[in-house]
Amino acid sequence: MTYSLAVLSSLLIPYAHSAPLAAAEPCTKEFLTSTANTYINSQRLGNTSSLPSIQASNFIYEENNVVKAIGSSSSLLTTALQIAHNRTIIDTTACATYTEIISTSPSPGHVVATQIRFSDNDGTLRPTLVDSIVTTQGDWLFNATKSLAIVQAEDWSPIPSTRSALLTAIDAYLDLWGNPSAPVPWGVPCRRMEGSAYTGSGLPTDSCNIGIPGGSQPPVTNRRYVVDEEAGSANVLCDFGAMRSGAPDSHEIRLEGGKLRFVHTLTVMRTGG
Template identity: 35%
Template sequence: MVFSTLLVGAALASSVSAACTRAQLQDLTVAYIKAQTSGDPKQLPLAANVSYLENDAMLDISKGVLSQKVTVDFNRSLYDTTQCATFTELSAATNSHPYVIDTRILLNDEGKVATVQSLVADAGDWVFDAKSQLSWTQKEKWDTIPEGKRDTRAVLQAAGDLYLDSWTDSNVKVPYGTPCARLEGGSYTGSSNANANTCKMPKFPEDFKIKNRRYIIDEELGGLDIFNDFPFIDKQKPNGTASGNFIRVEGGMIRYIHETTICTTKGCGR
């Protein structure tokens, strides 16, 4: 109950934010990357009561991965001016301890960092391979969508929701693009066939719902990220382990999917 209350509190904190510009959020991302590479969370404009969650566990921000110096090989971000929030995927394959780190940052009314939520994946997490993840993500094109061709927030969120809903309901029609490729941990489903859709997920053998969905949406980049509780995959946490899906949508159709899933035991016990 206490854990649920903490998550609810974090969600409420994230929902109260002032208007902000894309430039301000871009500056925030630059500060976040500096904080991570220097191991100094104070590089960020932290609120006095900042909430820090790592793999869905509440931590002191000075004791989490953000307090470690991490070599960042590549990064890609979303800027959500509606929520005054950012999402950043960091690839740290050449770090002495390889990581893939997905981070949501949410600002309060004063423009201070109210909430930081990170998925910190490393050896033993679901199909983790930092070198492979880095290689594939660097090859992808996430260019700015021309203004007249941008999808609405509703379209972007719906595409992501349909993808997650389809995992246990094969009747759900997911707007997969052609081509479409999924980067699951370090495992890539891409194909040299320009007409291939390699994103479609097989139906899981159990019925479940993906709960606790938290969104960052960027219309200019055609991107969204959904932090969620992924049931089934981790045998030690059947009600859901910390997971995220970072998705690119072009013309209403899904082009890329990145999945990061945290395991309590090596390979989630599978």
């Protein structure tokens, strides 16, 4: 059985700017990385058997803004993927992770954006929410092979930033839809991967400030944040109002010197996807 996100909105907190978590044990980078790796390995195997032992009693699995049983046939986690790329950022303040996955096999492939959130469960930190945006054939500008080539050519080595700068930048970028004058810290060069379309051509003048619709646009809502100050990256899962009246969507940014350097976006266009 599945439930709409609206029905469970009282359970799935918006995580606005992700307040620090109070827990019985520290939320460490090592702990978060280990759990994210368990998720990645489960997706690689298409087997969720290792997950129930670590999840909280109030655990929720959400895929494209719909809550599902994690082991159901409609859950991507029950499909084995040959993972060609994965990258995880860690948010010890919010006790959360974000993982980007690209798989080109089985065809036509998948590009996945997953946040995992944790809370104190009887004195032990456990995952309470796995929140995934899953794109495949039929989604916005989807081509897993092209996306893989793009990310493999990018350098996301850690460049520390501040939580405030990352939150301000990603909110300003998303605010462009509804506020074309939002103060985005545009960087040059900057390259945006939108599905598998890329604004960059390898020139020092590459810009992300192209192809952004002007005028009045429906806002980006239901923002869920993961911020990694050490990596200089932040991710937001959201409802993208300009498409499908709120398409499931992921945006990740990378700052260098306080300016946008990379933007990765995924948007689900399949009805029922």
